Amino acid sequence: MKQVVTVKRRALAANEERAERLRSRFAASNTLVVNLISSPGSGKTSLLEATVQALDSKLRCAVIEGDVATENDANRIRALGVPAHQILTSGACHLDARLVENGLAEGGFPEVDILFIENVGNLICPTSYDLGEDFKVVVLSVTEGDDKPVKYPAIFSRAEVAVISKSDLLAYVPFDLEAVKEQITSLNPSGEILVLSSLKGDGVDDWIGLLHARLEDKRRA
Amino acid sequence: MPRDEALRASATPTGGSGRRMEIGGGKFEIRNSKFEIAGVVGLGGYTYPVHEMGIAIEVYRTCRETIEEHGGGRLQGVRLAVGELSAVEPDLLVSAWEAVVFDSPDAGAELEVRWCPALQFCSSCDQAKERSEGSWMRVCPDCGFPLQVSGGDELDVLDLTFEEDGPADAEAFESER
Numbered sequence: 001m002k003q004v005v006t007v008k009r010r011a012l013a014a015n016e017e018r019a020e021r022l023r024s025r026f027a028a029s030n031t032l033v034v035n036l037i038s039s040p041g042s043g044k045t046s047l048l049e050a051t052v053q054a055l056d057s058k059l060r061c062a063v064i065e066g067d068v069a070t071e072n073d074a075n076r077i078r079a080l081g082v083p084a085h086q087i088l089t090s091g092a093c094h095l096d097a098r099l100v101e102n103g104l105a106e107g108g109f110p111e112v113d114i115l116f117i118e119n120v121g122n123l124i125c126p127t128s129y130d131l132g133e134d135f136k137v138v139v140l141s142v143t144e145g146d147d148k149p150v151k152y153p154a155i156f157s158r159a160e161v162a163v164i165s166k167s168d169l170l171a172y173v174p175f176d177l178e179a180v181k182e183q184i185t186s187l188n189p190s191g192e193i194l195v196l197s198s199l200k201g202d203g204v205d206d207w208i209g210l211l212h213a214r215l216e217d218k219r220r221a
Numbered sequence: 222m223p224r225d226e227a228l229r230a231s232a233t234p235t236g237g238s239g240r241r242m243e244i245g246g247g248k249f250e251i252r253n254s255k256f257e258i259a260g261v262v263g264l265g266g267y268t269y270p271v272h273e274m275g276i277a278i279e280v281y282r283t284c285r286e287t288i289e290e291h292g293g294g295r296l297q298g299v300r301l302a303v304g305e306l307s308a309v310e311p312d313l314l315v316s317a318w319e320a321v322v323f324d325s326p327d328a329g330a331e332l333e334v335r336w337c338p339a340l341q342f343c344s345s346c347d348q349a350k351e352r353s354e355g356s357w358m359r360v361c362p363d364c365g366f367p368l369q370v371s372g373g374d375e376l377d378v379l380d381l382t383f384e385e386d387g388p389a390d391a392e393a394f395e396s397e398r
Contacts, residue, residue, distance in 0.1 A: 001384070002385075004381070005381055005382075007379060007380055011276055011301060011376045014282075092272075185359065186341075189369055
């Protein structure tokens, strides 16, 4: 006999449950967790390099790097004296909560104030996967073109913070900054938008200020 | 390996380096734990390192668990709500689904996608504003008030249809045990 059963369950419920467990764990240790998402080459690792050097030196940080191949990114972070663990996905396009959980165990980090998770370079797939983070940051470099928010609405609507990177190249590439800000605001009216250059340092202070403020919020919560 | 056994086997962390496993019509590499798919070879030999494959497998797992909770049987179809802002492409998801159920006891089971557009809502007019798909308005076209985005992030298994195991199947199952 045929039966119809109502399910009403998130398709990725298993990942979401695991992410919630991670979130509780991060709440208990007062660790701010930031999930960085962007296309390859937009400057996520450069932003992290600039970040760990500019953050209050009393703050303890760690970085989880997600890449298809190579330890390059983790090595760049370690070179700055910050613990980093590289997750290699061998072709998979995103990190999920289980990979982060395993990465934390393998990384053996001490308790930290801020954990940065640099997702696999991809503006689409990582969007669907909760990693237990406090917020997602989408990074868009000015060389990628000024129509990207509306072309990839899912991530721009979900990331609480949008970082427009490589601002030092604004003078050399056609990139309508105001149009991009309008697109992001229409997709995410309450989101924050920062414009910066990790290489030259312009705008990095605002980003650091945002991280400090978010960490304070978390500690007060 | 039969489909269910493969699902169960892959639900147990294997530890160590990856191993290859065939599920349905696709070859999967299971790494350390269930459903971490490094690459999928199937459907003409292409590689699909896409997250739609992982989602299709999760949906199938949910279907099997639900059917077992209801006494067992053969899956006929499942309906999934997919939002415009879910970062999931419905056609790719259906292709992935076909690869997952192909050659399984549930071969031929259909995945139906219910597409859920995101809405741009004006809290001043207290109504959602018409928009053409893929285009986004910055402010309300009627009153100029900033618009809020609502919905569109659905990725939900809604319901499924299955054919209950007949008494003959149940007897065969019992005798196997």
